Amino acid sequence: MARMAIALTPEFANWEAALLxxxxxxxxxxxIITASPDGEPVTSMGGLKVVxxxxxxxxxPAAFxxxxxxxxxxxxxxxxxxxxxxVRSFHD
Structure with a gap:
């Protein structure tokens, strides 16, 4: 099974990732594996709280x-x- 990492930032644009x-x-x-800077919950621009x-x-990168x-x-x-x-690690 393919694996995709979604790197979320505080106030990320939730609609950009939602359809994908x-x-x-x-x-x-x-x-799908989501990540945040410290592994703690982040809240999107739209107010969606993601754990x-x-x-x-x-x-x-070897795992995704x-x-x-x-x-x-x-x-x-x-x-x-x-x-x-x-980004460089994933690109390589």
Whole structure:
């Protein structure tokens, strides 16, 4: 089974990931794992509170087939975490 990591930030744009998650799980049988900076709950721009499965530090590229990083207010406010190392690891 394919696995997809969704890296959530505080105030993430929940609608950006919602359709992808629904289709991937419902039609493609992809396992979805959500992550937050510290593994603690995050709240989206729309007020949706998500309890993630893991923290960013636990995102092992060898265990996933894809990494999705939704947009949101953290990016606009310049408060988004630095995903550089994660993105490079997944790309490699």
């Amino acid at each position: 998650i629904a289709v991937a799980r419902g039609y493609l049988e992809v396992e 993630p499965d893991i923290a960013y530090a636990s995102l092992d 087939d894809a990494l999705v990083i939704p947009g949101g207010l953290a990016w606009e406010k310049g408060a988004a975490p630095d995903f550089t190392d994660h």
